[in-house]
Amino acid sequence: MNEPVFARETTQTRSVVNSFIQSVYNWMTVGLALTGIIAFYVASQPAILSVVLRLFIPLIIAELGLVFYLSFKIAKMEAKTATAMFVIYAMLNGLTMSVIFLAFAKATIASAFFITAATFGTCSIYGMVTKRDLTGMGQFMMMGFIGLFIAMIVNFFFHHSGLTMIINYLGVFIFVGLTAYDTQKLKNMALTQPQGLDAGVVRKGAIMGALTLYLDFILMFQFLLNILGGGRD
Numbered sequence: 001m002n003e004p005v006f007a008r009e010t011t012q013t014r015s016v017v018n019s020f021i022q023s024v025y026n027w028m029t030v031g032l033a034l035t036g037i038i039a040f041y042v043a044s045q046p047a048i049l050s051v052v053l054r055l056f057i058p059l060i061i062a063e064l065g066l067v068f069y070l071s072f073k074i075a076k077m078e079a080k081t082a083t084a085m086f087v088i089y090a091m092l093n094g095l096t097m098s099v100i101f102l103a104f105a106k107a108t109i110a111s112a113f114f115i116t117a118a119t120f121g122t123c124s125i126y127g128m129v130t131k132r133d134l135t136g137m138g139q140f141m142m143m144g145f146i147g148l149f150i151a152m153i154v155n156f157f158f159h160h161s162g163l164t165m166i167i168n169y170l171g172v173f174i175f176v177g178l179t180a181y182d183t184q185k186l187k188n189m190a191l192t193q194p195q196g197l198d199a200g201v202v203r204k205g206a207i208m209g210a211l212t213l214y215l216d217f218i219l220m221f222q223f224l225l226n227i228l229g230g231g232r233d
Contacts, residue, residue, distance in 0.1 A: 020190035027210035031090035038094025043101035127183030138181030171223030
């Protein structure tokens, strides 16, 4: 079996990787901060929250459209356009995530966030330092996510409590694996990028990486929140 690309890294490439990964995490942090601040603010404003509830489905559709458009068209965008779209997506997600304050106690939300942060951080560090090639695991997790998505659609119509619990636990498991895989993939991307690459191209790579890890974090958080459950304060 061929050894992973990152096993051959040098001091110079390590510096490139660290710079790229730092940029990815900086933008991911910006996205999560925007989402959290907007979600908390909207939840504290009944008038705004009522508008979000009325427009919830259109907002979800807009989010999905933005993610798919950014994913498939980022190569043709300017870096500043890709950055703006990522920021807008994080803000839209903040609007839709404000509704969790209607369903869960604040203590439960806080617990789910800190457990997610600890789990995500551990998995991401593992993806950075492991010498094991996680490609096979990542592909398996992606297939699992497709199955999970189908199960979620089925459960939307039938509302089976047992299936709901299985979906939530599988969701956490899948995004634990994807976090490690996506981190390693980003590291390998940084290792294999040509020297002297245009700064705009590097920025777009960082934005796409930030979006990927942002989604891993948010989805892991949502599944974990459902497991922890709990009512409003």
